[in-house]
Amino acid sequence: ETGVTQTPRHLVMGMTNKKSLKCEQHLGHNAMYWYKQSAKKPLELMFVYSLEERVENNSVPSRFSPECPNSSHLFLHLHTLQPEDSALYLCASSQPGQFTEAFFGQGTRLTVV
Amino acid sequence: RKEVEQDPGPFNVPEGATVAFNCTYSNSASQSFFWYRQDCRKEPKLLMSVYSSGNEDGRFTAQLNRASQYISLLIRDSKLSDSATYLCVVNAPGGSYIPTFGRGTSLIVHP
Numbered sequence: 171e172t173g174v175t176q177t178p179r180h181l182v183m184g185m186t187n188k189k190s191l192k193c194e195q196h197l198g199h200n201a202m203y204w205y206k207q208s209a210k211k212p213l214e215l216m217f218v219y220s221l222e223e224r225v226e227n228n229s230v231p232s233r234f235s236p237e238c239p240n241s242s243h244l245f246l247h248l249h250t251l252q253p254e255d256s257a258l259y260l261c262a263s264s265q266p267g268q269f270t271e272a273f274f275g276q277g278t279r280l281t282v283v
Numbered sequence: 284r285k286e287v288e289q290d291p292g293p294f295n296v297p298e299g300a301t302v303a304f305n306c307t308y309s310n311s312a313s314q315s316f317f318w319y320r321q322d323c324r325k326e327p328k329l330l331m332s333v334y335s336s337g338n339e340d341g342r343f344t345a346q347l348n349r350a351s352q353y354i355s356l357l358i359r360d361s362k363l364s365d366s367a368t369y370l371c372v373v374n375a376p377g378g379s380y381i382p383t384f385g386r387g388t389s390l391i392v393h394p
Contacts, residue, residue, distance in 0.1 A: 212386035
């Protein structure tokens with residue numbers, strides 16, 4: 171069983187659509203993250219939740235809206251996206267702490283048309 | 284200055300070669316460091332943690348130089364399957380210890 175599961179794996183949406191990405195972790199972690207990875211670019215941190223509180227919002231446009239209903243689930247709500255938002259969206263989780271590593275889901279490959 | 288910097292490469296080496304990557308970090312208070320591997324169109328996966336002055340796992344050796352604020356990854360006897368992007372990660376000190384990623388170094392091992 172994968173420790174961090176993301177759905178859907180692939181998503182194509184129009185600029186006027188509303189969709190949500192889902193992430194679920196089965197590792198008992200208390201911190202969850204959304205990262206964006208565009209083609210040939212480094213991972214960009216979008217949001218961080220620690221103990222269900224948002225602790226980081228890295229200047230992300232308001233068309234991306236995160237939600238963390240509990241420590242095991244993380245959502246990214248999308249609306250009125252732009253073609254440049256097409257990317258691989260990766261969810262990760264870890265135990266909050268200095269020496270702990272992050273575990274990633276397989277990502278959602280998003281294409282905005 | 285970026286928090287975590289890596290040479291993007293690509294490093295193009297023959298099978299059996301030894302190759303080394305460096306990564307520099309800007310915050311001298313950082314205490315925890317990792318190397319991840321990312322295959323094309325896949326998620327990053329932990330390769331190894333970097334403890335105190337270094338860590339070795341088979342053909343892979345990671346070292347930390349606190350004075351110069353860099354970590355390195357050495358791969359000996361390269362295999363074709365080592366071809367991937369190697370990401371340097373530093374847990375940012377102060378509060379949430381958010382994993383901060385370098386842009387990655389691309390390695391291509393050819394026959």
